[in-house]
Amino acid sequence: MSPKVRKVVIPAAGLGTRFLPATKAMPKEMLCVVDKPIIQYAVEEAVASGIEHVIVVTGRSKSSMEDHFDIAYELETTLKARGKHDLVQQARAVSDLASVSYVRQKEPLGLGHAVLAARELVGNEPFAVILPDDLIDSPARPALRQMIDVFEREGDPVIALLKVALDDISAYGVIRGDRDPKDSRVHVLKELVEKPKKEDAPSDLAIMGRYVLTPDIFDDLAGTARDKGGEIQLTNGLRALAARRRLLGYEFEGKRYDAGQKLGFLKATVDLALQRSDLGPALREHLKSLGL
16 A cells, blocks of 8 residues: 655745736735635645645745744734634634645746755655645545545556646646546556647646655656756656656546636636625626626
8 A cells, every 4th residue: 555645745936927916915825715815725625635744835925824824813812802703713723724834945946846845844755736826626525635545546646637628738738648447537647748739739638736746756856957947847857757657647526727817716716606605695696687
């Protein structure tokens, strides 16, 4: 049986330029979808998947994320004095979510470099990676849990896959692989292509922001040359990993929102609000009244 996946790395050091001016003084990961920051959705998914230790890779001006998952004594004291004990419970629930550690990515050198920055905290054990921009709503079973189940069954690294329209394929990493006859959602990967042209794409299966990796990826990332933009790409590390061991892709069950783009962020906000019993009915009536 494969070792248990206990840790997750959440890269959160990006500049968030797509959301300027909102992100001029606020981390993109702290922008709220309904009433929770994007990064909280990632942490909640990790915890619901059995993760025990969350490692957030941060950069400059990201201290509000640390504050969010810390105990807010002043806030709780004020709320208690006002008799608002339900709000105290809501605030404390966030700080009690998980054991969270932070490591700085001192330079913005790409996703592969961000994962490599967590090497000492991860240690010599398998770990997960969640990109909070990819918000995945999987009510039955978290997307990461689905992937961990595959890893624990097969013992091989697993990356998340999603079918994407060919007209949009050039925005993603894309795979070529063989479907596992035992599980139609599992693919044994043969090739990973970064942002191919539509006519050159080896499939319509794109890589999404969930990974279950083994610690040998760190040596691959440490030995990966920087690309033309000076960054260390995770995809290049995965190629090196796939050259010497089996690498799996998994078509997860759930709806993915690109919360790193304004339209995807808005879609996630509307859809998740509609699911809420306190907001859904009134919002649904409002949308109907627009006569769209």
